[in-house]
Amino acid sequence: xxxxxxxxxxxxxxxxxxxxxxxxxxxxxxxxxxxxxxxxxxxxxxxxxxxxxxxxxxxxxxxxxxxxxxxxxxxxxxxxxxxxxxxxxxxxxxxxxxxxxxxxxxxxxxxxxxxxxxxxxxxxxxxxxxxxxxxxxxx
Amino acid sequence: xxxxxxxxxxxxxxxxxxxxxxxxxxxxxxxxxxxxxxxxxxxxxxxxxxxxxxxxxxxxxxxxxxxxxxxxxxxxxxxxxxxxxxxxxxxxxxxxxxxxxxxxxxxxxxxxxxxxxxxxxxxxxxxxxxxxxxxxxxx
Amino acid sequence: xxxxxxxxxxxxxxxxxxxxxxxxxxxxxxxxxxxxxxxxxxxxxxxxxxxxxxxxxxxxxxxxxxxxxxxxxxxxxxxxxxxxxxxxxxxxxxxxxxxxxxxxxxxxxxxxxxxxxxxxxxxxxxxxxxxxxxxxxxx
Numbered sequence: 001x002x003x004x005x006x007x008x009x010x011x012x013x014x015x016x017x018x019x020x021x022x023x024x025x026x027x028x029x030x031x032x033x034x035x036x037x038x039x040x041x042x043x044x045x046x047x048x049x050x051x052x053x054x055x056x057x058x059x060x061x062x063x064x065x066x067x068x069x070x071x072x073x074x075x076x077x078x079x080x081x082x083x084x085x086x087x088x089x090x091x092x093x094x095x096x097x098x099x100x101x102x103x104x105x106x107x108x109x110x111x112x113x114x115x116x117x118x119x120x121x122x123x124x125x126x127x128x129x130x131x132x133x134x135x136x137x138x139x
Numbered sequence: 140x141x142x143x144x145x146x147x148x149x150x151x152x153x154x155x156x157x158x159x160x161x162x163x164x165x166x167x168x169x170x171x172x173x174x175x176x177x178x179x180x181x182x183x184x185x186x187x188x189x190x191x192x193x194x195x196x197x198x199x200x201x202x203x204x205x206x207x208x209x210x211x212x213x214x215x216x217x218x219x220x221x222x223x224x225x226x227x228x229x230x231x232x233x234x235x236x237x238x239x240x241x242x243x244x245x246x247x248x249x250x251x252x253x254x255x256x257x258x259x260x261x262x263x264x265x266x267x268x269x270x271x272x273x274x275x276x277x278x
Numbered sequence: 279x280x281x282x283x284x285x286x287x288x289x290x291x292x293x294x295x296x297x298x299x300x301x302x303x304x305x306x307x308x309x310x311x312x313x314x315x316x317x318x319x320x321x322x323x324x325x326x327x328x329x330x331x332x333x334x335x336x337x338x339x340x341x342x343x344x345x346x347x348x349x350x351x352x353x354x355x356x357x358x359x360x361x362x363x364x365x366x367x368x369x370x371x372x373x374x375x376x377x378x379x380x381x382x383x384x385x386x387x388x389x390x391x392x393x394x395x396x397x398x399x400x401x402x403x404x405x406x407x408x409x410x411x412x413x414x415x416x417x
Contacts, residue, residue: 001140001279001417003314005385036142037276038179040316040381044392046331052239053185053231058219062228063235070209070348080336089340092331096341096376098235100330103179103242103381105274107144112272114183133390135383137315137416138276139140140279175281176415177318191378192324192370197358201367202374209348237374242318242381244413246283251411253322277415278279 037138176277282310315416
């Protein structure tokens with residue numbers, strides 16, 4: 001069994017944004033040499049997500065609006081977590097909705113994707129260096 | 140290490156529905172010959188989900204109502220994604236809530252399930268051919 | 279390839295609570311002897327979750343409040359599932375939001391975590407014996 005590990009680093013200049021990381025994950029897969037197996041991609045921070053969906057600008061703006069409806073950033077005082085001096089409780093909830101990780105099948109050395117599947121890193125508390133983990137196992 | 144791949148195809152006649160795919164996944168597992176490992180099942184489309192929960196008709200209708208409350212289909216104009224000519228932005232959001240994939244342990248050649256765990260394919264933009272992927276690795 | 283399986287049992291005395299199970303998962307990983315691989319942790323019940331986030335008391339209370347807003351326990355009659363004699367439809371929905379499972383990379387015999395990642399078992403219908411599954415594969 002082969003295994004391969006790679007960190008992807010980000011420094012998103014705004015509080016929230018979506019980054020298409022499909023090319024970086026494909027590069028990690030090529031580096032791994034794995035032909036058949038599983039590829040895990042997860043946020044290593046608890047105020048960020050990794051998820052799979054469509055790379056369409058309108059849809060990304062729909063998520064931004066929708067997440068603000070379901071888990072609004074302000075008023076900060078609505079969240080007990082923010083009493084600790086943080087202001088990012090909403091980021092923990094938004095990450096809950098979008099998920100921590102994806103597991104993707106690896107087949108014939110490729111990410112085994114449907115036609116529109118793309119991998120995103122979702123930042124909900126940016127303006128600092130953060131990272132995602134790619135771990136690939138197989139043969 | 141063994142690996143096995145199988146696509147499950149659907150053509151759900153309505154816009155939304157839930158399909159219990161546990162028997163098809165169990166069949167794929169038997170075909171794989173894997174005794175110990177992991178079984179990934181994921182939607183290959185970004186307007187559909189694979190999730191695990193109870194096969195109870197009332198509960199399935201509760202999800203339908205609840206998902207419409209949290210991510211309503213109409214008015215279509217509320218979503219920027221629908222300006223592209225699509226009408227399925229809500230389906231992308233519903234899929235976000237229900238999830239893309241499940242990873243199930245394989246033990247002694249069986250899906251290693253608690254008493255009520257069943258695997259569902261959730262369609263949120265049906266009336267066309269779509270598919271899920273089963274990928275099993277192990278020994 | 280090695281594989282290892284362990285059940286973690288709970289009997290949460292209240293209807294809802296969060297339990298930090300990181301030490302138990304780390305112990306299972308040591309017992310497995312796996313150095314490189316993947317570690318799946320999933321609830322075996324469909325009214326409970328396993329998720330990864332921050333171990334901060336204020337945040338845990340924020341989740342409790344937020345989940346009650348998005349999927350309230352009462353009135354019980356609002357859910358078709360509760361017509362079966364159950365009162366736990368909300369627990370199925372809360373589990374949907376928090377997720378069934380996590381998959382964690384195993385690197386050099388450790389859970390490959392960012393600085394604040396902790397694994398929680400979330401109980402939404404407690405006061406009885408329930409369990410989570412740890413399945414580890416690798417070398």
